[in-house]
Amino acid sequence: WKTIDELDLAGKRVLVRVDVNVPIEAGRVTDATRIERILPTVTDIAEKGGRVILLAHFDRPKGKVVPEMSLKQILPALEDKLGRKVAFAEDCVGETAQAAVDALGDGEVLLLENTRFHAGEEANDGDFAERLAHLGDAYVNDAFSAAHRAHASTEALARLLPAAAGRLMAEELSALEKALGSPERPVVAVVGGAKVSTKLDLLSNLVEKVDTLVIGGGMANTFLAAQGLDVGKSLCEHDLAETAREIAQKAADKGCTLLLPRDVVVAREFKAGAESEVVKAEDTPADAMILDAGPDSVAHVEMALENAKTLVWNGPLGAFEIEPFDRGTVTAAKKAAELTRAGKLVSVAGGGDTVAALNAAGVSGDFSYVSTAGGAFLEWMEGKTLPGVKALGA
Ligand code: 3PG
DSSP states (O other): OOBGGGSOOTTOEEEEEOOOOOOEETTEESOOHHHHHHHHHHHHHHHTTOEEEEEOOOSOOTTSOOGGGOGGGGHHHHHHHHTSOEEEESOSSHHHHHHHHHTOOTTOEEEEOOGGGSHHHHTTOHHHHHHHHTTOSEEEEOOGGGTTSOOTTTTGGGGTSOEEEOHHHHHHHHHHIIIIISOOSSEEEEEOSSOSTTSHHHHHHHHHHOSEEEEOSHHHHHHHHHTTOOOTTSOOOGGGHHHHHHHHHHHHHHTOEEEOOSEEEEESSOSTTOOEEEEEGGGOOTTOEEEEEOHHHHHHHHHHHHTOSEEEEESOSSOTTSTTTTHHHHHHHHHHHHHHHTTSOEEEEOSHHHHHHHHHHTOGGGSSEEOSOSHHHHHHHTTOOOHHHHTTTO
């Protein structure tokens, strides 16, 4: 794909697709990470004399104008982080947008209203994409985290104008390539989270690509139950036992070592400070639930990390949002951070909960790369081609 260095930017109207779908509470942005991560692209284009026209979605208004989902809410945070004034247009196409674009000078920045206020966006509608294209001379996609959506502003538009990947997009793609495309081996993947059902394709793809696959979180219970263990009251998808056995078999066939918890932290209640105990996985009491990996299991994960050159991490090992069930995730994350700092491990993490867990462990800054993507990271781990990336000619 092209980078912005290959585009003629001075005096040009540059449509920049960004992902500023950030958490907002009472009208205030509570985590500005995604805004911060687009700054290099926006600043660079502006400094080269380009007229930056930001295109973005917010939430899921489903083709209707929903005032609570207006991008205007993120304007103060954007201006603050950017350190520049940002103009705003109340529509992303038509006369309002056109007038705002016409008023834009070289090096200035404009944010257009939520693209998803128009049904044409999610329909990847050609006419809607043409209307967007009409506003610019070039297109830059800096929204890796929305690249799994084939929408007009992420897909069709890339085919209508000279197109390039923004700095963040390029950074995400090269980090992911390093982690799974052509990684240094051995590669360990840590996959956690509540349900196997949401990560079937991902697990199936990973056992083909990595040397060790650590399965944690609620989904590990499904694998334990599939081996005939009684997991008591634990979260478990019993109907997926056969699927779990197939994945385990595929791992064995492909030479991928599957690491499942050997000991587990169990409790009778799921609340902060609940009384808990460590038992062997096969000794899970009938009236208890598994809420974290036990110390022996975590030690095995740490050992796998010590022997690895590359780590790709998605999903917590336990119910990390409630203490003390965050311990497994925090311990393993700290180990990965320490090995990364020592230059022994390339560590790449992504997916909503994962970033929250790494932040809680205070180690996200120590990982080699933390993706801004949630769903897009998962689809990439599933081995899928992301339409927004493909449209850039990648
Ligand atoms: C995200 O938050 O993962 C992206 O902004 C995509 O949002 P979506 O799942 O609503 O398409």
